[in-house]
Amino acid sequence: MSSIVDPIKEGLARGWKVLGGKHGPLPTSLDCDVVIVGSGAGAGITAELLAKAGLKIAIVEEGPLKSSSDFRQLEADAYAQLYQEGGGRKTADQAMPVLQGRCVGGSTTVNWAGAFRTPEETLNYWVDIYGLKECGAEAMKPWFEQVEARLNISEWLTDPNANNSVLRRGALKLGIKAPTIHRNVKGCWNLGSCGLGCPTNAKQSMLVTTIPAALDLGATLMVQTRADKLELKGNQIAGLLCQPVHADGSHAGPALRITAKHYVVAGGAINSPALMMRSGLPNPNDLLGRRTFLHPTVASSAVMPEPVQGWAGAPLAVFSDHFLRTQPIDGAIGYKLETAPVHPGFAMTNLGGMGRALADKARTFPHTSILIGLLRDGFHPEAGGGVVELKNDGSPVLDYPINGYLLDGARRAHLSMVEIQFAAGAKSVRPAHEQAEDYQSWHQAREAILALPYEPYITTIGSAHVMGGCAMAATPAQGVVQPDGQHWQVANLSVHDGSVFPTSIGANPQLTVYAQAARMATGLAKRLTEKEVRLDSPAVPASAASAA
Amino acid sequence: MKRRSLLKLGIASGVVLAVAGGSLALLKPGLADNKLSADSRQLMRAVALAVFDGLLPAEAAAREARLAAHLDQLDANIAGFPPHLRGELSQLLSLLTSSGGRLALMGLTSSWAAASVADVQASLQAMSLSSLGLKQQIYHALRDLSSLVFFSNAASWQLVGYPGPREIP
Numbered sequence: 165m166s167s168i169v170d171p172i173k174e175g176l177a178r179g180w181k182v183l184g185g186k187h188g189p190l191p192t193s194l195d196c197d198v199v200i201v202g203s204g205a206g207a208g209i210t211a212e213l214l215a216k217a218g219l220k221i222a223i224v225e226e227g228p229l230k231s232s233s234d235f236r237q238l239e240a241d242a243y244a245q246l247y248q249e250g251g252g253r254k255t256a257d258q259a260m261p262v263l264q265g266r267c268v269g270g271s272t273t274v275n276w277a278g279a280f281r282t283p284e285e286t287l288n289y290w291v292d293i294y295g296l297k298e299c300g301a302e303a304m305k306p307w308f309e310q311v312e313a314r315l316n317i318s319e320w321l322t323d324p325n326a327n328n329s330v331l332r333r334g335a336l337k338l339g340i341k342a343p344t345i346h347r348n349v350k351g352c353w354n355l356g357s358c359g360l361g362c363p364t365n366a367k368q369s370m371l372v373t374t375i376p377a378a379l380d381l382g383a384t385l386m387v388q389t390r391a392d393k394l395e396l397k398g399n400q401i402a403g404l405l406c407q408p409v410h411a412d413g414s415h416a417g418p419a420l421r422i423t424a425k426h427y428v429v430a431g432g433a434i435n436s437p438a439l440m441m442r443s444g445l446p447n448p449n450d451l452l453g454r455r456t457f458l459h460p461t462v463a464s465s466a467v468m469p470e471p472v473q474g475w476a477g478a479p480l481a482v483f484s485d486h487f488l489r490t491q492p493i494d495g496a497i498g499y500k501l502e503t504a505p506v507h508p509g510f511a512m513t514n515l516g517g518m519g520r521a522l523a524d525k526a527r528t529f530p531h532t533s534i535l536i537g538l539l540r541d542g543f544h545p546e547a548g549g550g551v552v553e554l555k556n557d558g559s560p561v562l563d564y565p566i567n568g569y570l571l572d573g574a575r576r577a578h579l580s581m582v583e584i585q586f587a588a589g590a591k592s593v594r595p596a597h598e599q600a601e602d603y604q605s606w607h608q609a610r611e612a613i614l615a616l617p618y619e620p621y622i623t624t625i626g627s628a629h630v631m632g633g634c635a636m637a638a639t640p641a642q643g644v645v646q647p648d649g650q651h652w653q654v655a656n657l658s659v660h661d662g663s664v665f666p667t668s669i670g671a672n673p674q675l676t677v678y679a680q681a682a683r684m685a686t687g688l689a690k691r692l693t694e695k696e697v698r699l700d701s702p703a704v705p706a707s708a709a710s711a712a
Numbered sequence: 713m714k715r716r717s718l719l720k721l722g723i724a725s726g727v728v729l730a731v732a733g734g735s736l737a738l739l740k741p742g743l744a745d746n747k748l749s750a751d752s753r754q755l756m757r758a759v760a761l762a763v764f765d766g767l768l769p770a771e772a773a774a775r776e777a778r779l780a781a782h783l784d785q786l787d788a789n790i791a792g793f794p795p796h797l798r799g800e801l802s803q804l805l806s807l808l809t810s811s812g813g814r815l816a817l818m819g820l821t822s823s824w825a826a827a828s829v830a831d832v833q834a835s836l837q838a839m840s841l842s843s844l845g846l847k848q849q850i851y852h853a854l855r856d857l858s859s860l861v862f863f864s865n866a867a868s869w870q871l872v873g874y875p876g877p878r879e880i881p
Binding site: 166167168236237238239240243244245249250251252257258259261353355357363364411412413414475476507508509510512513516518519520522523526529530555557559598599619620621622 | 762763764765766767785789791792793794795796797798833836837840841843845848849852853855856857859860861863864865866868869871872873874877878880881
């Protein structure tokens with residue numbers, strides 16, 4: 165047994181109201197003040213704030229409740245148990261794998277703990293183009309500060325691991341800034357297993373922060389429960405139909421109907437618009453599910469002379485925004501540079517190859533450094549993102565074509581990463597591209613990359629950042645929801661997750677989701693209860709004193 | 713309608729039918745009880761021999777044991793997929809285990825059980841560079857699923873010098 169205390173087990177022992185899966189059957193009907201679909205970044209923040217306002221909350225999560233005592237740092241467990249579609253989610257043409265959490269805490273349970281405020285140029289763009297004056301950098305500052313205090317977000321002071329050192333060393337040599345990342349951790353063991361579920365509860369994910377806070381205030385959490393359909397009556401939602409599911413998503417018992425005064429959809433981009441599409445909600449401007457962004461991400465691996473052991477240590481510690489700023493935001497696509505954890509299943513799969521090439525990669529694996537380049541989509545006419553579609557069984561798929569504009573960015577990002585890796589002393593470098601080879605010098609690599617065909621599939625691209633599809637905007641012509649998250653056409657419905665982003669953001673999205681959800685949920689609490697709530701102060705004393 | 717449906721199985725089926733002169737109804741499902749059928753197991757075994765050539769034990773009995781464990785682990789992973797994904801995989805394996813589908817889509821003349829490692833490698837290599845989305849989808853479905861399962865398994869860790877997760881006292 166590990167010495168780590170599991171706060172979820174403790175909470176369950178204290179009598180948290182958790183139903184679904186092994187926690188007990190769901191009722192066939194349930195009434196509450198606010199039902200929240202999802203338990204990730206937007207849902208968690210919303211749940212805590214609304215619970216603090218004394219509202220009776222129900223949280224509906226499709227995935228299972230797994231916690232530190234379940235997190236064995238094993239790829240063989242984690243992808244199947246904690247990720248959407250058993251780790252197998254891909255875009256419609258299967259050219260991009262999409263990593264998204266599906267468990268209590270959502271993607272915050274499995275992300276790599278990089279916490280960035282929304283870049284100012286993104287917020288300025290939202291103000292200018294979408295009329296989101298509430299989202300200006302000055303207006304957002306207090307929301308970032310509040311969330312950062314709640315989730316212990318601060319600069320990572322431990323030395324970066326060897327993989328991140330490659331990025332820093334190479335960038336500095338080329339005169340490119342590579343600062344240290346902020347992380348949402350408390351007492352981090354520097355294990356490097358963030359993507360597999362934090363086994364020490366150091367990562368301040370929704371799983372160990374806001375969801376427990378809401379449950380302690382009496383909220384009900386229903387796990388392995390899929391939100392199937394919102395019932396529309398006039399311009400109001402009259403109920404939410406939910407389906408209990410097994411771990412693989414197949415049906416597990418009779419449906420549940422939840423009624424509430426207000427409905428908050430926060431199931432994450434792709435799943436949130438899909439729920440609204442299945443429900444046939446008004447969509448007069450054909451915006452729902454459109455402009456869904458991915459930060460399409462490319463990679464480059466290097467064999468370093470020194471051991472890298474990129475599975476160990478905080479996976480994200482250093483980044484560079486240099487190439488987001490070498491051209492206008494709506495010009496040739498910019499990219500953020502980061503690192504990826506080098507775990508055997510994840511890395512050996514995504515770096516491609518078979519037979520001798522794969523065996524060579526295996527031999528040099530402990531010396532392998534992986535850099536990633538995240539393309540900032542959504543700011544240029546050629547980067548309009550993807551469209552969520554529904555399959556016959558109602559499950560969503562994102563159709564996101566990879567075009568020449570994005571592929572030009574892939575090539576430039578490869579060039580930047582390869583140059584940095586050679587500057588850091590790499591013996592050989594190979595961008596993740598089916599036709600690339602192990603290049604022995606920057607000169608050789610540059611010539612080869614300029615000559616490589618950049619096409620879908622042969623250029624390895626993936627995503628872990630899904631955003632958009634229910635854009636917020638100051639007018640219904642531009643957005644599905646209003647700037648405060650309220651649906652433009654449906655009275656008692658709000659969206660509080662990354663699907664409200666009108667563009668991608670050019671940074672890992674968790675902190676932007678937290679801050680936007682905090683802003684929206686604080687406003688919603690005020691509208692519903694007249695109470696002022698904050699993440700960094702205790703619950704408002706309620707006349708109904710159930711919140712002990 | 714969707715411009716690009718998953719795996720474009722409609723088109724794939726058309727190709728296979730044209731080549732094989734058969735009917736889709738005659739194809740056997742690639743998964744039985746959510747596990748690889750006997751034919752699919754042969755297929756995924758041949759893929760593993762090709763993809764992990766040079767990484768499998770040299771000694772025959774040890775190699776067979778490692779392959780058997782790998783195929784069992786594939787079953788365990790597939791069982792965790794959502795039903796729609798299992799359905800798509802079952803259809804894909806169904807096509808590829810039919811002789812017409814194997815020939816039309818992968819250019820392999822001999823059966824999966826008889827195909828040489830070099831033949832399967834050449835076929836996969838050609839698919840990995842194909843300009844046809846369908847062939848790319850098949851390549852990645854077979855290769856990536858195999859790779860994720862193989863390297864996530866502790867039995868493969870010493871091949872990549874990974875000591876396993878740090879212990880938590």
